[in-house]
Amino acid sequence: MTRTVNRQVLLRSRPTGIPQAEHFEIVESPVPQPGDGQVLVRNLVLSVEPAMRGWVNAVANYSDPVPIGAVMRSLAIGRVEASRAPGFAPGDIVTGLFGWQDYAVVPARGIERSLPPSDLPVTTALGVLGLNGLSAYFALLDIGQPRPGDTVVVSTAAGSVGSCVGQIARIKGCRAVGIAGGPVKQRQCLEDFGYDAAIDYKAEGFEAALDAACPRGIDVYFDNTSGAISDAVLRRLAVGARVVICGTAAVASWDPIPLGPRVERHLLVRRARMQGFLVFDFVKRFGEARRELEGWVRAGQIRYREDFLDGLEHAPGAIAGLYRGENLGKRLIRIAPGPD
């Protein structure tokens, strides 16, 4: 499905909170050609993730903000169409930060890795075997440091990272308690992802359900939300608890910083720890982690769900939908068939 124009999703204006469709525009331009040392990639599947909010935000962050007028930054899976770089040939399936567009010209070092043929779907490279699974792996194991018998509570429990955290916690002999929004996701936690207990935070009696699910307190809290969910969890920490801050999906804007109950006394009395996590701090160990995750996926110990949007025109509104919780699984945008 070779195209003669390259559709690109550009950042049109800078949101202060969650990026909405109107912050982007789709433009068309000629398909670019690779220069020396470059590769032309035809994107097949684009990734949508909560971190994109931070990428377009002007507030100081761990990466430079996407400039106004630039192609939206995004992980993608693509097929090499033309190569003027050693090590890459037409037909190769590759992944990297290729952006929300049909075609990307990237330098060889802009390709994160080639994806060899595998019995696992290629899209796992953007989910359970990509940054989602890697985030779950390092956030839980290195920062959360779960011990067998621990009670591990996961917010955004049915999400692409959270669902993986819950399953790794179970693999490590912990009791996994998921918090998710609505009865569908709650059921998904129990039926698809094997949580020992799942709680709908939007339902009446959320705190009582949390008490019932965590009678001995909470040893590890994997936090992807901040906000009221975290406030309830932090009141129930066990002595020596570890809180992993991976995301803050429940906070619409950090400018200005919203108020919440102070955490110092909880941390002091429980001798607990809160620690921020960024997956890119673990790049050198990605290979090791990916091999272990692959093994768990093949063994059926880690299951995953994917949520496909069909067509580039869905990209501008895809982040806002994610924050509204409308996806059931890793959100992806298919823009061309393949890799076959």
Added chain:
Amino acid sequence: MTRTVNRQVLLRSRPTGIPQAEHFEIVESPVPQPGDGQVLVRNLVLSVEPAMRGWVNAVANYSDPVPIGAVMRSLAIGRVEASRAPGFAPGDIVTGLFGWQDYAVVPARGIERSLPPSDLPVTTALGVLGLNGLSAYFALLDIGQPRPGDTVVVSTAAGSVGSCVGQIARIKGCRAVGIAGGPVKQRQCLEDFGYDAAIDYKAEGFEAALDAACPRGIDVYFDNTSGAISDAVLRRLAVGARVVICGTAAVASWDPIPLGPRVERHLLVRRARMQGFLVFDFVKRFGEARRELEGWVRAGQIRYREDFLDGLEHAPGAIAGLYRGENLGKRLIRIAPGPD
């Protein structure tokens, strides 16, 4: 100075915030006599510390609250007057939780340790070589994990724990920045305790002074205050920062939990850590730490200040005075001469 009556400071009512003089009363009773396995101790010096607020508070805590009508819990130094327990003889100088009273009858295991004759003042057992110094030692080294060249910021920098933290940070090759209230304590930080910079948080331009003192951000924050001081420090954390929560002196009451700016985003973007600290988790290593602290005190690398109140009648108001910041150094109450 043997007495015929035992004056005791009892907890009369339970404060919700900082204990004031009216929450205590002084009563007289006969001097008790030791039973089998017990020791009669004449208290010489009583300790006053911020943790006492927690000891009298009804809110769940790391120790049972002092019952209404009971002698106020306190560390003290005393002389054994009579002993019916092996290992203790009249004249021994001992320390332990003997309470705010002239005389205590305690079981042998209620004596924390005997204080052998030393070239260092016996009162150091309640300060720099007691829980204050031990808190500084473990909180900074084990939780804060300072590295040479790190910027270490200390709140309550001139206090008995904070001053020790700042000096240990310097011993470990760090840049020590003290935050204290008022010009007298600010000067004390620089002149007595050797901080590289000292900031008066009550003065105009506190945040600008913090920026000037920490141009590369803050690697370790030893927090004894919470509140507005911490809010300012947390905005300036360096990547990988460690925040040690040792006390919350700036928060008058935790019931209900006061609001403050949410910390999750700071921790996430800086991959920083906040962790609560309780010195009693390190009891097994007290001996090791005390030997090292003694060496530093003898070498002049750690200096300390003491703030004496004279007479048991000052005890009821002593905690409130501490929270008002009226002491300059470790607050002690001398109630009898000695040990000589």
